[in-house]
Amino acid sequence: MYRYDTYDQAMVDTRVAEFRDQTRRRLEGKLSEDQFKPLRLMNGLYLQLHAYMLRVAVPYGTLSSAQMHALADIADKYDRGYGHFTTRQNIQYNWIKLEDAPDILADLAKVEMHAIQTSGNCIRNISSDHYAGAAADEATDPRPYAELLRQWSSFHPEFSALPRKFKIAVIASETDRAAMRLHDIGIRLVRNPDANGAGELGAAFYVGGGMGRTPMIAPLIRDFVPLEQLITYSEACLRVYNRHGRRDNKYKARIKILVHELGEDEYRRQVEEEFAHLLTLGIEPPFAELERIRTYFADPAFTPGLPESIDRSDPDFALWVDRNCHTHKQPGYVAATISLKPVGGIPGDATAAQMHLMAELARDYSFDECRVTHAQNIVLPHVEQQRLYELWQKLEAAGLGTANLDQVGDIIACPGLDYCSLANARSIPVAQKISERFAASGKGDALGELKLKISGCINACGHHHAGHIGILGVDKKGLENYQLLLGGSEGADTSLGKITGPGFDEDGIVDAVEKAADVYLAQRSEGERFLDTYRRIGMEPFKEALYG
């Protein structure tokens, strides 16, 4: 894992001191809320329905066990004993007191964490593949490049007041596990397609994707940028956006609108022009800096020659292995996902005790490391297969052994109207009811892979556009109403879901999801997932079942 150098630590410590002074002045009445609000937001402190909410950055979702312990301590000491892992691979605390916020940031700084740029019109936390460094199918570990981008984008003076917020994802696999094409910039590290022989590493840039009220899939803007020009090309993409992105209309201010309105060819032309200019200025960090960063992401000391067989005699364990474990690049290891979606639970929530346990398990079973996924789960990236049963037993005992990764119960849900001041409808109770309905009927096991995602408003923090089944909560004359979408996907075959028709009330949407699942079960062909069947038969059979 990356470790702060003296510059990183000094920057974070300085910011803590600065915010402590700003908070003091606010509490003493020397700053108005209008004056203080942009300052607190720069430090991830929002004001939500019930209290202040602090969003803490987890760069590319990677945490050490010490950091996870610190997050648990904050939940216990300053919050109400739990935290919420988000679709941006971050964690949020829902019950923060303003007077405690500087102390929390100081505690975070001790473990090389912060909440800087988790809000505002700046480059937000860089997200990545939660199996980075472990996946068998990656061209390289994307995290050193995500870290380089993190350092470049932190406090970048030119990009601290963009037209709107800006999100970047970096992956290095053909399989997209980070919804890369639904980001403002999605970067896929690839081998040069034009090179003879092995092909050097570079980056494909997808620009102008996003969800929200105008969902768009990012087009490919350049298929290969040499790694020694990664930052320069990123800067060119941002500069064109910063220059021409709309500041007159918040709803048209994201880069996806600019790319769409200019057209991808014209946007590409302007980026290339800016890129050529920037190359003459020599803004790329020294390659030695990337090399320095890369040393922090060297493989851990894997034991060679470990057995690759798993004793599957316990059927519950075998199911968990099949669903929650992912192939590892190192023989004898797997990447294991801890589901934060127990039946009827709150997606993404973890108690302080569970966080402490996950930290201990990361230390004991996964080289001191864990990952937050954008699906609101936790991954132990490097687990010996021969110790997997022992690990699972400990998870089971703590209510963390649910075997439902990418199943209908593994629901992504934003905090919704239970917590969020932007929401129009509650997301969590809908997730809980769907989870309980399918668990009780037993249909969940028959469904196989089915990604269900719920947002409580059009901002789409719950990624409803990208769900095989998506649910969008809206306000209909003061009442919660839920639209159903089908056919979304976030992977290599990224697609946007389509609304089935009129919305439903809270119980009605649960029934509607079950009806859609029944159509799939009745019509699926051998080996088809829900998404495959939907794509083959289209919307009509589902509409007939829902409204006919």
Add this chain to the structure above:
Amino acid sequence: MKILTGNDLKTGAVTWWDGTGWSLHVEQAADVGEDGELIIAREEAARRVNVPYAIAAERGPDGRVRPAHIKDRIRALGPTVRPDLTLRPADPTAGNWVI
């Protein structure tokens, strides 16, 4: 009726104008009639409560004040999915009033 609400500066807790100060309990909210803007201006200047605003509410037959919009009813009680964290954790029917 019209009532005023905001979030406490120090804690962020939801508060309701009770006629003389800010209360955590919506049932103590006072009908401000047409005086809302005046009180808001005064209270914003005092800087005890963040972004106070006026909302519509009604008083039920039991005398309880009920905000007109679901968002403010959830604010009044707490998250519907964590009854243990609401203002009335011992009341299993508390959520019925909200939804």
